[in-house]
Amino acid sequence: MxxxxxxxxxxxxxxxxxxxxxxxxxxxxxxxxxxxxxxxxxxxxxxxxxMTANTVEIAKINLAAGKSEAELVAASEQFQQEFLGKQPGFLRRELLRLDEGNYLDLVHWRSAADASAVMEHAMASPQCQAYFAVMTMDPDKPDEGVAHYTSLAVYG
Incomplete structure (x- = not known):
């Protein structure tokens, strides 16, 4: 009993x-x-x-003709300090080298809504323009090569 x-x-x-x-x-x-x-x-x-599934943004970067990796990194640092790091929902970011002249920008956001909100006004930012100037990109399609994914699990 x-x-x-x-x-x-x-x-x-x-x-x-x-x-x-x-x-x-x-x-x-x-x-x-x-x-x-x-x-x-x-x-x-x-x-x-x-409830707080993070969003990972992956942006493929092709270095513009005549631009160096050092210029990309310098523009990336300015973009980070003066624009991206101040955005609501921004968690962290990594700039990855794929091979000669090709890179990935890996950005972690609190949510998909936070990532989308930044995309809407990024093109108007002088810091974004300076960063994008070292890349090959179509000005009519600034979000081409950018994809968002929902994080399912984080390890380590």
Missing amino acids: VIGSSALRRLASKSSLSSRLRAEARVIGEIRHKMTSLALGEIIAIEDTV
Whole structure:
């Protein structure tokens, strides 16, 4: 027969039971409370993870004729400091070298909405224009080669 914690408390309150039984009833109650708290904490953590799925933006970069990797990095740093790093929802960014003259800009956003909001006004930014000037790109299609993906899991 399993006795619930409330039944144990009632029994423990009777003077005929030892203080040891009262202490055991308290411990059982504390364990149940901690188990409930842990279970709720895990549910909240799972909900937070699902609710805040980050977005990863991948932009393919082809270096413009006559431009160097050093110029790309310098323009990238200015773009980061003066524009991108100040945008709501920006998390982090990496500039990756693929091969000679080809790169990837990997940008992590809090959400797809944050990434989209920045895309809408990036072309009007002088810092963006300076960064884009070292790349080969079609001015009529500034978002060509840019893709957004939802992060499912993050490791490390």
